[in-house]
Amino acid sequence: MPYTPPPDLAGLSLMDVARLMEERGLPPLDQWQPEHVGDSEMRIAADGRWYHQGGEVRRPGMVRAFASLLLRDDDGQHWLVTPHQKLSIEVEDAALIATDVKCEDGALAFRLNTDDLVIAGPDHPLRVSGTAEEPAAYVMARHGIEARLDRSTWLQLAEIALADGDEPVVSSNGASFSLLPA
Template sequence: MGKRQTDIDTVSFAKNLGTFTPSLATMPCPCGDRTFCGDLDIRISADGTWYYNATPINRPEMVQLFASMLKLDEEGRHWLVTPTEIGRIEVEDAPFTVVDVHVSGDAQDQVLSFSTNVEDVVCVAPETPIIMDTSPVTGQLTPYAMIGEGLKAKIGRSVYYELVELGQTADVKGTKMFGLWSSGAFFPLGPIDSADA
């Protein structure tokens, strides 16, 4: 059976990463000896779908490969970084999405672990917290999981509803907040009067 039109050969694409023509994109954080490839025609949509040349990348293993190369610079730009090349990609919102949550323990002894759309598992802890941040797409406060190296995974609605069921209240700097306990730390989602908003 032949490949679907939306499939892209992973090895071929990776080998050709350096053939992209640099645009006017500014240089990222130090490239070392890597070849600067400018803007790549790769986009991650707001729902976490990866696109190459406006075509969805349907192979999970390919998405996982590129996800493992993803870096964030100090200006909030996303880059694919290989040992020899570096190029910038477009990310509409967060590069990853949280697709499931695992819960162990309860109350202040609770530990939350998130599974992402690229099959990473991240434990919610002070170094990888849950945060509320403004979505660049909607302009509204949105829950995200920090998964390391400054990268974020957007928490989808169904998972967020599960988290709300686990929520508790705590006093944070004199304000009663609604949020979640994990790994011995409290992660506020919002003031108690807006927790259900």
């Protein structure tokens, strides 16, 4: 079956985003307990590009498939998980990149570089680290995996905060998030 990416975020309502998130049907990684543990020989660069044994993974479908199998444990280690194996993967910064944001009805919806959609809130918090001169903003995607906001998405988020008042704060699904580095 051919892959059909979701429409542009601007053309989706918040209900459309929620429906598409539900339809995504991600694997139940937290329920799998594979016996084999090893190294995937994979790396995700800070710019979101994926590499295997030093060569770039150029097929977006492969990146989407691998990303659906990613989780991060409590120690911060990223893993590719299947029912039969758990393979470590090196992640330079964040495993995913947020490439767009939309504010509607008190919620912030993000589109990721894997075409996944995330609505920020208590279960998908935003956090900002770095410095005031070089902030780095992240949204929790799933299974401990974060997506770093790219520069244009960060600027969109800053505009949303400034449109709502003088404070560098945004709200989504009842949760408020400071845009100042912690």
